[in-house]
Amino acid sequence: MRMDAKHGADLEARSPWALEGYRLARVGPMPGRVDADVRVPGSKSVTNRALVIAALADGESVLSGILQSDDAYWCIEALRSLGVRVDVEGDRVRIQGANGRFPASRTAVYTGAGGTTARFLTAALAASSGEYEIRGSRRMNERPMGELFRALRTLGADIVPLERPETLPIRLRARGLSGGAVEMSGAQSSQFVSGVLIAAPYAKAPTEVRIVDHIVQHAYVEITLDMMRDFGARCSADDELTSISVEPCGYRGRAYDIEADASTACYFFAAAAATGGRVRVTNLTQNTRQPDVHFVDVLAKMGCDVKSSRAGIEVRGPEKLRGGFSISMKEMSDQTLTLAFLAPLADGPIEITGVGHIRHHESDRLRVIVETLSRLGVRAEEREDGVRIEPGTPRRAVLASYDDHRVAMALSVLALGADGLEIEDPGCVSKTCPTFFDHLRALGVPVELVP
Numbered sequence: 350m351r352m353d354a355k356h357g358a359d360l361e362a363r364s365p366w367a368l369e370g371y372r373l374a375r376v377g378p379m380p381g382r383v384d385a386d387v388r389v390p391g392s393k394s395v396t397n398r399a400l401v402i403a404a405l406a407d408g409e410s411v412l413s414g415i416l417q418s419d420d421a422y423w424c425i426e427a428l429r430s431l432g433v434r435v436d437v438e439g440d441r442v443r444i445q446g447a448n449g450r451f452p453a454s455r456t457a458v459y460t461g462a463g464g465t466t467a468r469f470l471t472a473a474l475a476a477s478s479g480e481y482e483i484r485g486s487r488r489m490n491e492r493p494m495g496e497l498f499r500a501l502r503t504l505g506a507d508i509v510p511l512e513r514p515e516t517l518p519i520r521l522r523a524r525g526l527s528g529g530a531v532e533m534s535g536a537q538s539s540q541f542v543s544g545v546l547i548a549a550p551y552a553k554a555p556t557e558v559r560i561v562d563h564i565v566q567h568a569y570v571e572i573t574l575d576m577m578r579d580f581g582a583r584c585s586a587d588d589e590l591t592s593i594s595v596e597p598c599g600y601r602g603r604a605y606d607i608e609a610d611a612s613t614a615c616y617f618f619a620a621a622a623a624t625g626g627r628v629r630v631t632n633l634t635q636n637t638r639q640p641d642v643h644f645v646d647v648l649a650k651m652g653c654d655v656k657s658s659r660a661g662i663e664v665r666g667p668e669k670l671r672g673g674f675s676i677s678m679k680e681m682s683d684q685t686l687t688l689a690f691l692a693p694l695a696d697g698p699i700e701i702t703g704v705g706h707i708r709h710h711e712s713d714r715l716r717v718i719v720e721t722l723s724r725l726g727v728r729a730e731e732r733e734d735g736v737r738i739e740p741g742t743p744r745r746a747v748l749a750s751y752d753d754h755r756v757a758m759a760l761s762v763l764a765l766g767a768d769g770l771e772i773e774d775p776g777c778v779s780k781t782c783p784t785f786f787d788h789l790r791a792l793g794v795p796v797e798l799v800p
């Protein structure tokens with residue numbers, strides 16, 4: 350395993366598409382207000398669903414506008430290691446679908462750090478036939494997989510964990526999925542449910558997924574169902590997503606455009622909020638299922654002016670951000686870090702609830718928020734499922750990014766509303782946005798990347 354000795358980052362999970370070779374980013378201070386239009390790269394969630402579904406499908410697919418980041422790279426490499434032909438030309442990918450049977454029937458698969466690749470591919474492989482060893486990055490090997498293993502075993506998969514009972518790495522003996530009813534919890538990760546659904550069109554009989562509790566970030570399951578239908582699957586669900594049925598009729602390959610990444614767009618909206626400036630993301634509209642597009646409603650609550658049209662979404666920041674509220678970020682929890690690192694700039698405390706599950710993301714994000722804010726001299730209190738943050742003036746500091754792309758990107762936003770910040774291992778942004786610092790520079794933000 351390639352490790353960064355100083356920062357403890359797992360460099361093996363960085364791809365040829367990553368930003369490489371820098372130990373530090375000096376971001377800000379911002380000389381004025383941000384005032385810019387931005388185009389953001391393709392969505393990670395849509396890219397990796399499209400890759401896996403197209404690889405399962407019957408026939409060729411051409412995906413346009415894919416995200417070129419570590420998560421997408423390792424998904425493509427994993428598919429290639431399974432014998433799937435994937436040709437990449439810039440942000441266009443041509444895939445020869447395997448029609449449910451991956452050509453390589455005995456192989457080792459590396460998923461990198463992406464939860465989407467790890468969860469979706471494990472399920473897709475269980476629907477195929479063969480013997481696979483699946484492992485992830487160091488952090489991915491710690492993140493939960495147990496609920497997915499339980500569901501796939503119910504549907505006939507033989508899964509032998511190689512280190513711990515509920516995590517990667519595993520040996521998977523796949524002999525197709527039986528179909529039938531399977532009960533699942535969605536309380537820890539929506540990706541377990543999405544994984545089973547993505548594989549289900551290749552089961553031997555109709556599959557019915559019954560959710561026994563609730564789904565965190567249920568919009569991601571809606572995205573899964575929409576995209577399954579786009580590729581010809583037949584599925585149905587009640588409005589609350591308590592019971593979801595999938596017919597065993599496979600996918601058909603097709604041409605598919607990947608929409609822009611709403612989660613990435615949020616850092617630029619937040620940059621407008623932090624500086625009292627203006628940012629318009631020109632390739633994102635409210636016409637998306639990605640839940641993070643609703644982060645602009647949180648910014649509006651903090652006093653920002655938000656305008657949405659077919660020409661994009663524009664945010665204008667106020668003179669002073671408003672705090673003094675409590676909010677559940679359960680349904681858009683990838684933006685918890687963005688809100689937490691904007692919170693010191695507000696005029697009152699902000700309490701975030703409903704996000705205990707993000708302790709199992711790229712880092713224990715609740716612990717990281719509190720540790721980081723205390724290093725900056727800002728008072729923050731860690732709760733079981735959230736945090737409470739007081740207004741404060743962040744002091745200039747060198748901060749760890751915990752091998753977590755969203756920590757580095759959200760801290761870069763705070764740097765603009767503070768006296769600048771120094772962020773270690775800036776290359777970690779490559780998980781979903783290797784070009785992040787180029788975009789910041791295009792906004793007029795002083796960024797120095799230090800080798």
Ligand SMILES: O=C(O)C1=C[C@@H](OP(=O)(O)O)[C@@H](O)[C@H](O)C1
Binds near residue numbers: 540566682
């Ligand atoms: O399905 C997806 O594309 C995602 C689901 C969410 O994960 P959890 O449901 O595990 O929180 C989200 O945090 C992640 O960034 C992307």
Ligand SMILES: C=C(OP(=O)(O)O)C(=O)O
Binds near residue numbers: 462463465711755781
């Ligand atoms: C949680 C995240 O990613 P994933 O689960 O797809 O690795 C994220 O991008 O914030």
